[in-house]
Amino acid sequence: MNIAHIVWGLGIGGVESMLVDIANYQAQSHTVSIIVINDNISSSLADKLDSRIKLYPCKRKVGTKNPLPIIRLNLDLLRINPDVIHIHMEGIVRLVRIKRKATVVRTIHNITxxxxxxxxxxxxxxxxxxxxxRTQNQGFESEIIYNGIHFDQIKCDAHTRGTPLRIVNVGRLENDKGQKVLIEAAKVLKEHGVDFSVDFIGSGKNEAELKELTKEYRLEGKINFLGFQSRTYVYENLCHYDLYVQPSIFEGFGLTIAEAIAAKVPVITSDLEGPIEVIDGGHYGIPFQCGNASDLAEKIMLFYNKEITIDTEAAWNFAHENFDINSATQKYLDAYESLAHR
Structure with missing residues (x-):
């Protein structure tokens, strides 16, 4: 099968990382190409692509009205002549003029x-x-294929909780990821005498604002901004933390929650439908009211005082059964085959 994936960019993000995993799996037995429309390709991510995958950069500048990159996109499709065109982001399908016999599919990554x-x-x-x-409410049917993770790559050494309570969050530093809520909760924790630290792993447009808020709340000794780190670094180091907090305001799934569970780290997450699904409705993690820093602080204190606990072994088993990367990627191939023979 000849498969072409199309994305706006191949920067650092959950969608892009997931695409690399899917493409690498598919390249073991199929012809795979990735077309990147914008001039945004992370070398650290591109370097992880299987050598058999052909990368087609269209080098479009964001905001430009120059039609040449879109012409290049369609010429690339003409050359590739794919059986399947798999689109991963909004606004791309309207640019695809040449698809010939191809089946065109889309993965929807968020509820917005x-x-x-x-x-x-x-x-x-x-x-x-x-x-x-959400898609059904909009009048369209879709098939669920969960994002998957590499359980075999995530270190999960036995870890004894100590002091301070080591809290971590991994993700883009942007409004929808809710790091501000965690900083506000940290202020409450400090006021209640909780011995803790928070590490933010990631970068983004809100970094300066979040650092300023940290300074305003006099939390410089408690909160650390580690910047962007490779997935290898994250997978090696997650297991050293006592608690993973996902304070997202908007989240379609919550891949980093699954990664924390794979590292056997207890999870507290906002009670959005996607993240709640990853912790099986609260069986394998602790939910707090989305956007409510006081509720988050309360849940952290309950965990800190060992008034609530999480069975990390049971959580790992649940996540492995549902969110393994090999299962997810094979489901896409099965769906492609089904469409080809309908």
Whole structure:
């Protein structure tokens, strides 16, 4: 099978990392190409691509009206002549003029996706029940294929909780990821005498604002900004933390929650449908009210005082059964085959 994936950019992000995993798996037995429309390719991510995958950069500048990159996109599709065109982001399908015999599919990664493009696809995939429910409410059917992770690559050494309570968050430093809520909760923890530290792993447009808030709350000795770190670094070091906090304001799934569970680190997450799904409705993690720093602080203090606990072994088993990368990627191939023979 000849498969072409199309994305706006190949920067550092959950969608892009997931695409690399999917493409690498597919390249073991199929011809795989990735077309990147914008001039945004992370070398650290591109270097992880299987050598058999052909990368087609269109080098479009963001905001430009120059038609040449879009012409290049369609010429690349003409050369590739794919059986399947798999689109991972909004706004791309309207640029695809040449598809010939190809089946065109789309993975919907968040609940805020706009449905006006959906009729252009032969099939829609949703990354969670929450996304599928949203898609159904918009009048479209989709198949759930969860984002997957590499359980065999994530270190999960036995770890005894000590002091301070080591809290970590991994992700882009942007409004929808909710790091501000965690900083506000940290202020409450300090006021209650909790011995803790918070490490933010990631970078983003809100970094300066979050650092300023940390300074305003006099939390410089408690909160650390580690910047962007490679996935290898994250997978090696997650297990050294006592608690993973996901304070997202918007989240379609919550891949980093699954990664923390794979490292056997207890999780507290905002009660959005996607993240709640990853912890099986609260069986394998602790939910708090989305956006409510006081509630988050309360849940952290309950965990700190050992008034609530999480069975990390049971959580690992649940996540491994549902979010393993090999299972997820094979489901995409099965769906492609099904569409080809319908």
């Amino acid at each position: 996706s706009i449905p006006n493009e959906y009729p252009k696809f032969d099939k829609l995939f949703a990354i969670s029940k929450a996304v599928q429910k």
